[in-house]
Amino acid sequence: MDLSRLVLPPLFALLLVLPSSPAHASGDTDWRLPVSPPTGVLRPFDPPEQRWLPGHLGVDLAAEPGQEVYAAGPGRVHFVGTVAGTPLVSVAHGNLRTTYLPVESGLARGDPVSAGDVLGTLAADPLHCRDRPCLHWGLLRGGDYLDPLGLLGLGEVRLLPLGPSRPPASPPPRTG
Secondary structure (H helix, E strand, O other), X not given: OOHHHOOOOHHHHHHHHOOOOHHHHOOOOOOOOOOOOOOOEEEOOEOOOOOOOOOEXXXXXXXXXXXXXXXXXXXXXXXXXEEOOEEEEEEEEOXXXXXXXXXXXXXXXXXXXXXXXXXXXXXXXXXXXXXXXXXXXXXXXXXXXXXXXXXXXXXXXXXXXXXXXXXXXXXXXXXX
16 A cells, blocks of 8 residues: 555644653653552552542552652652542652552652652552552642553543633524
8 A cells, every 4th residue: 555645634734743641741741650560450540530530540550658759750859748538649740740648658749750759668558459559659740630541651541622622602592
């Protein structure tokens, strides 16, 4: 088949030049898993169709209490503390922010971290996963949750509309 005469639909052609993962949106960062050795995903990213519906805004990775948790990429500590009784660490990476819980940490807001730096250790309590200990790893761009596995090129691909979303146009008023 002669591909030189292939004409691509405009949207498909645009997809070829857009970044394929959130990692590229903030530069050429070498991202890594926040736990080592590589571990299984106990619960995948499953965003709700509407913000108020049930879903899962991150991934749960198999881990053990006391296990070290690492920064997935370079950045600065955005938050260290307890939210609703759960110890949490958040790292800002330009326009992205990663979250890790339950993680106990001695870091402070503003501390610089490199990919692979120890953020803290997985807390024994409270359990995030019902059946076993796990690390909940989240990713945000602004107020939008993304699949953190996309930083590693492993996330699910989702097509989103180009530009701001608008409600459907209302029909013109009736005259007559």
